[in-house]
Amino acid sequence: MTDSQAKAGSGKRERLVEAAVRVFYQQGVEKTTIADIARAADVPVGNVYYYFKTKDQLIEAAIGSHARILDAVIAASDRHETPSGRLKALIAGWVADREQTVRYGCPFGTLSSELDKRGDGLDTAAAEVMRVLVDWAERQFAAMGRADAKELAIAYVAAYQGISLLTNTFRDPGLMVAEGARLSRWIDSLVS
Amino acid sequence: MTDSQAKAGSGKRERLVEAAVRVFYQQGVEKTTIADIARAADVPVGNVYYYFKTKDQLIEAAIGSHARILDAVIAASDRHETPSGRLKALIAGWVADREQTVRYGCPFGTLSSELDKRGDGLDTAAAEVMRVLVDWAERQFAAMGRADAKELAIAYVAAYQGISLLTNTFRDPGLMVAEGARLSRWIDSLVS
DNA sequence: GTCTATACCACGATAGAC
DNA sequence: GTCTATCGTGGTATAGAC
Incomplete structure (x- = not known):
């Protein structure tokens, strides 16, 4: 331009x-x-x-915006020296955003879920963004020496998506706080 | 009638x-x-x-149907003698239904998520159904002697909701299989 | 109780003046 | 590049014949 x-x-x-x-x-x-x-x-x-x-092009642009936000969040976690510190940094961010999660759920998870039922091809684009987060988490768990890094990365992201849905459904920010603390303890317990 | x-x-x-x-x-x-x-x-x-x-009345009826299905699933788990067996029985059911989860996500979680953005009061009715599942899980964990039963029940349901979203997003039934096995091992590890 | 026809409205998208 | 006016479609809901 x-x-x-x-x-x-x-x-x-x-x-x-x-x-x-x-x-x-x-x-x-x-x-x-x-x-x-x-x-x-x-x-x-x-x-x-x-x-x-078209409206679809607007949705596509919104997905791109989410991708850039995720890149920035991941880049910001680099100031932590250990992989477990980086994993916990993202959790802290999710807990900090709990009030908007109470109202609307996870910004990207709810979008991804909705696009899946839309029929057009946008769900694939959303999956690629989610993949970036899972792959990043997998690298952190691998750096911690875990052979099951792939499985743990999925569990990590799933835990966030699930607690976001419940925090939203029950309108209770405390759920995100408690689960965030539980996940942080879990990550600490994996450090060899 | x-x-x-x-x-x-x-x-x-x-x-x-x-x-x-x-x-x-x-x-x-x-x-x-x-x-x-x-x-x-x-x-x-x-x-x-x-x-x-109205369409809203149809949605309300659909929520009621989900409530009855959940009641039946919970009742069926009673044939297991231990609380950990009952918790694992529900997980086994979720894993068995993985192919439809791949296509459309969790039947109730996706509905609950969508109703939350609809503005009418149906999200409250959905929350009540989700509450039935969480409360049931809490009773199982409490029967296992866990003082943190409430927190574990939330983590249990959140794990299912989260893995359902990822299974759907990535169109990979294997994710549900692996996470189901991981959750079952987790529950076994909690047995005192 | 059943079904057709249709009122009415909101939305996505376009045409075309400026 | 900006904005208004509007078209066409498709949706909820209703009126009313049967």
Whole structure:
């Protein structure tokens, strides 16, 4: 994109993607209309179609945004020297975000779950993002010397997804706190 | 309901509820239309409204159906003498159902997750059903002499919900098999 | 109780003026 | 590149004949 185009857009594209991520998360993909996203981004409804020809393209952009957020979270965990410290750092982040989990669940898990029932090919793109998290966790468990790193990585991510669903269902942030502590103890117990 | 009314209905109400449970599970609540359910139940579209005045009432009936299924699953576990045997029996059932989990996720978890973003009050009804499962699990862990039965019950259900989401996202039944085995070993390790 | 026809509305998407 | 007006589709729900 040239400078002039970037200036002309005034960051509308970015605003639309941010709004899409937020509104999809809060209302669900299926319930969200293009008008909802336009309003949240403060962009006239008809103008959305200049940037995204279909709702599916907006969903795709939202998945890409989640991928970048995950990359940043994983990169930030690098300041911890040990793999167990990095695994626990992500857990601490999840616990810190518990109030929004109470309201809407896991930002990516709920999206992934919904896309699976949508029929278009977007579920594959969502799976690739989830794969990045699982593979990262597997590398951490492997660095801890665990031969069953693959299985542990799945259990780690599943525990987070599951407790997010229950935290949301029961509207109880305490569930995330208790399970986060339990998972951290579990990781400590695996250190050889 | 009198006999004559039951006869006149020819079980249409029951067929509609069964169809609703199935189609909501496979397509998601939001994507499913009244016409979809009518077709699946082999009932004329307009006739649905004689039994259920709104889509919400159909959802409510579907939640009730899930509650009855859960009651039956829990009752069936009673043939196992030990609490750990009962907890493992449910896990075995989840593993046995892995192929449908690969396609559509956990029948009740996906519903609960979706209802939470719907705005109406149905999420509360879903939470009550989930509560039945958690409370049952808590009683089993308590019978095993665990003081932290409440926390373990949450972890148990969360593990199932989480692995269901990942099994569905990655379309890999093997994930459910491996995690089921891991959870069973975990429960054995808790037996005093 | 059963079913058809249809009212009514909301949504995704487009056409075209500016 | 921006925005309005609108088209077409498909959904919930109802009216009313049978």
